Amino acid sequence: MEYNNKQGSMLLMVVLMMMTMWSCGYSEAKLSRDFYSESCPSLFPAVRRVVQHAVAKERRMAASLLRLFFHDCFVNGCDGSILLDDTSSFVGEKTAGPNNNSVRGFEVIDRIKSKVERLCPGVVSCADILAITARDSVLLLGGPKWGVKLGRRDSTKASFSDANSGVIPPPTSTLNNLINRFKAKGLSTRDMVALSGAHTIGQARCVTFRNRIHNASNIDLSFALSRQMSCPAASGSGDNNEAALDPRSPGRFDLSYYKQLLKHRGLLTSDQVLFNGGSTDSLVVAYGYSLKAFYRDFVRAMIKMGDISPLTGSNGQIRNNCRRPN
Numbered sequence: 001m002e003y004n005n006k007q008g009s010m011l012l013m014v015v016l017m018m019m020t021m022w023s024c025g026y027s028e029a030k031l032s033r034d035f036y037s038e039s040c041p042s043l044f045p046a047v048r049r050v051v052q053h054a055v056a057k058e059r060r061m062a063a064s065l066l067r068l069f070f071h072d073c074f075v076n077g078c079d080g081s082i083l084l085d086d087t088s089s090f091v092g093e094k095t096a097g098p099n100n101n102s103v104r105g106f107e108v109i110d111r112i113k114s115k116v117e118r119l120c121p122g123v124v125s126c127a128d129i130l131a132i133t134a135r136d137s138v139l140l141l142g143g144p145k146w147g148v149k150l151g152r153r154d155s156t157k158a159s160f161s162d163a164n165s166g167v168i169p170p171p172t173s174t175l176n177n178l179i180n181r182f183k184a185k186g187l188s189t190r191d192m193v194a195l196s197g198a199h200t201i202g203q204a205r206c207v208t209f210r211n212r213i214h215n216a217s218n219i220d221l222s223f224a225l226s227r228q229m230s231c232p233a234a235s236g237s238g239d240n241n242e243a244a245l246d247p248r249s250p251g252r253f254d255l256s257y258y259k260q261l262l263k264h265r266g267l268l269t270s271d272q273v274l275f276n277g278g279s280t281d282s283l284v285v286a287y288g289y290s291l292k293a294f295y296r297d298f299v300r301a302m303i304k305m306g307d308i309s310p311l312t313g314s315n316g317q318i319r320n321n322c323r324r325p326n
């Protein structure tokens with residue numbers, strides 16, 4: 001009898017909690033690690049297998065998938081907006097300056113989404129798939145592991161102009177601009193320096209570093225000369241030629257990016273400004289000498305980045321196809 005009473009009052013509490021959440025419009029809903037544990041228990045292995053396959057085929061894909069999550073989160077929050085193709089009612093983010101001819105990995109996300117839709121139809125958002133995919137990519141290249149928070153929902157629109165507005169800082173950024181752009185998203189200077197460590201993997205195109213390798217004074221000479229061979233000074237020639245962001249180990253998620261900065265071998269201006277006599281020098285030194293410190297701060301910052309303005313509760317939708325609104 002007493003047992004049943006307890007059950008009864010528990011039920012009442014749950015109902016009251018649900019009513020409170022309802023009246024608050026669900027806007028307080030928080031992301032959680034076990035969001036899909038009942039509704040889609042095989043989500044993690046399903047995602048992991050597709051990412052594994054894609055990365056086995058092309059190691060760089062891990063870098064591209066990690067970057068997709070960053071570019072999604074910085075433009076109106078982690079809402080899957082970067083995945084939307086243009087429609088008759090909006091031009092999306094894919095052709096905006098920071099993304100055009102640059103972001104990649106959409107086909108991998110499509111493959112994950114259709115697999116997940118077969119397993120748990122209408123349950124898992126594209127925004128959450130990006131978060132899980134970023135985590136798996138880092139892990140596959142030997143980086144740290146973390147528990148991803150889930151429960152984001154998908155936007156029904158994307159904005160070309162918002163993606164072009166400078167919220168994603170350009171590779172020519174000063175240190176102050178980087179600090180301010182991250183601060184505007186609730187991320188600290190420490191978060192920014194740790195997240196920049198993502199450039200320990202992947203590639204950049206000549207257009208993004210031409211000026212630095214031909215004109216900068218804070219660059220290692222032999223590094224500059226070797227990069228100039230595949231990225232000529234004349235604009236228009238070799239614009240899309242690629243070079244590794246971390247020349248030492250572009251396929252491993254290690255601390256070598258910071259070690260390279262210490263030697264003035266940062267590829268982008270926005271990389272080298274982190275170690276150029278300014279306030280972030282000490283962080284670059286710390287991460288360059290302690291993998292543990294880098295991993296700890298990177299993980300913390302990735303989770304924080306994943307918390308940027310998610311759509312939750314009854315906001316947004318669970319897209320059937322990541323490329324278009326339902």
Ligand code: HEM
Nearest residue numbers: 063064067070102169170171195198202203204205208270
């Ligand atoms: C701090 C400000 C940042 C700037 C200015 C910046 C800029 C860039 C640029 C210009 C490229 C090369 C793009 C191209 O050649 O088309 C790039 C690549 C990349 N970025 Fe960043 N980035 C920043 C922060 C981040 C963050 C926070 C992450 C992820 C946590 C990230 C992950 C990557 C990865 C993995 C690549 C290589 C992608 C590939 O190989 O496909 N970046 N970034």
Ligand SMILES: *[C@@H]1O[C@H](CO)[C@@H](O)[C@H](O)[C@H]1NC(C)=O
Nearest residue numbers: 094095096097099100101160
């Ligand atoms: C995107 O890149 C393509 C191919 O280089 C180019 O034709 C197009 O004009 C670019 N779009 C925008 C909006 O800049």
Ligand SMILES: *[C@@H]1O[C@H](CO)[C@@H](O)[C@H](O)[C@H]1NC(C)=O
Nearest residue numbers: 210211212214215232233234
């Ligand atoms: C180097 O700097 C000069 C002067 O600002 C500029 O005119 C030139 O285009 C730059 N060269 C490259 C390759 O960016």
